[in-house]
Amino acid sequence: MAEQELSLKSLRLAGLPEFDPPPQLWARIEAAHARRRQQRRLTYWSAAAGVVLAVAGLVAVVAPPAPARPSALLQLERQSQELEQVYAGLAQPFSPLESEVELHAIETALQQAYDRGAAAEELAPLWEQRNAVLSSLIALSADGAQLTRI
Structure with a gap:
């Protein structure tokens, strides 16, 4: 039964008309990928900065205060x-x-x-x-x- 469904889906897909995307679509796809990469980098560096600040805060709280002068x-x-x-x-x-x-x-x-x-x-x-x-x-x-x- 699963094979019949698969073959029916294949037949339906084969019956679809050919689609040629417009040339500007590839430029939009590349721009979207670039935005996602930049967003991932920004997220990565924000997380890294947050970790650094958390560690610095922890050190400031846990470390004994320096003697005054x-x-x-x-x-x-x-x-x-x-x-x-x-x-x-x-x-x-x-x-x-x-x-x-x-x-x-x-x-x-x-x-x-x-x-x-x-x-x-x-x-x-x-x-x-x-x-x-x-x-x-x-x-x-x-x-x-x-x-x-x-």
Whole structure:
């Protein structure tokens, strides 16, 4: 039965008149194919850009935030080391007891901050305070003056 239907369809198709498409039809077919290819490329690149944006968003969400201005913190640490070397190199450093206590308190606060993993925003003011105390000690030793607190 399937063979009979197939042969009937073949006979019907054979009975159709010859059709010659107009010459401009091929130009329209080629233009349609070009549009489809361009649409596929556009879809491909849009999907690729979407994947890139999704990965970038995921990295931004999952990645830990960068420390705030680590170079400023490193600069403060280097400055502190330089001040410490200058102070240690003085012939007779003058260090009032109050300044030594203040320096020790700042160094203890710095160590505690580092122990708990403090952020740069918390560490920078401590380094600035340490540098200020060391600078004042160097200035006092260089002038031979005595520190007076009111």
